[in-house]
Amino acid sequence: MFDILRAARKVYEKMAAIEQSAIVNMSGVLAIINANLDQSGIDITAKIKEQYPDIDLDGLKQALCEVASQLQRTTFNYSALRPEDRKVENVVANIAYYLKKFSGDAWIAETKKLVTLLAKFYSPETPIQKFFDVLEFVYQDIVRPRLLAQAA
Numbered sequence: 813m814f815d816i817l818r819a820a821r822k823v824y825e826k827m828a829a830i831e832q833s834a835i836v837n838m839s840g841v842l843a844i845i846n847a848n849l850d851q852s853g854i855d856i857t858a859k860i861k862e863q864y865p866d867i868d869l870d871g872l873k874q875a876l877c878e879v880a881s882q883l884q885r886t887t888f889n890y891s892a893l894r895p896e897d898r899k900v901e902n903v904v905a906n907i908a909y910y911l912k913k914f915s916g917d918a919w920i921a922e923t924k925k926l927v928t929l930l931a932k933f934y935s936p937e938t939p940i941q942k943f944f945d946v947l948e949f950v951y952q953d954i955v956r957p958r959l960l961a962q963a964a
Contacts, residue, residue, distance in 0.1 A: 820949035849912040853905025873900040879929040
């Protein structure tokens with residue numbers, strides 16, 4: 813595992829700053845959603861804004877809508893929502909509701925699926941495995957320590 817993380821670190825360090833930022837932000841966003849599955853979309857989105865004040869909420873909404881539309885077991889249809897309901901908070905709430913249905917290995921698998929779909933959305937020209945390895949590194953070395961520090 814450590815060899816993979818070392819290799820992922822090297823890949824991450826060679827990526828463009830915009831790719832690094834997207835990976836850190838999306839990994840962090842999913843970590844926030846996963847840590848707050850019982851909260852409202854408004855509350856989760858407020859935590860995302862607090863942790864990532866410069867995040868483009870319209871871009872996040874677009875990415876999460878794309879991801880939500882590709883999840884096999886979700887009935888979420890963003891395009892069917894009334895315009896006044898097309899808010900990032902609703903999309904975040906739907907992703908949280910979706911993830912809340914899972915536990916253990918199934919939850920891990922679904923979270924990985926989300927990460928993979930987000931990676932494809934943000935950088936379709938980059939091989940997905942490269943992104944997945946880098947996301948694992950980012951979560952283990954950057955996002956997880958931040959979350960543990962905040963919880964302490």
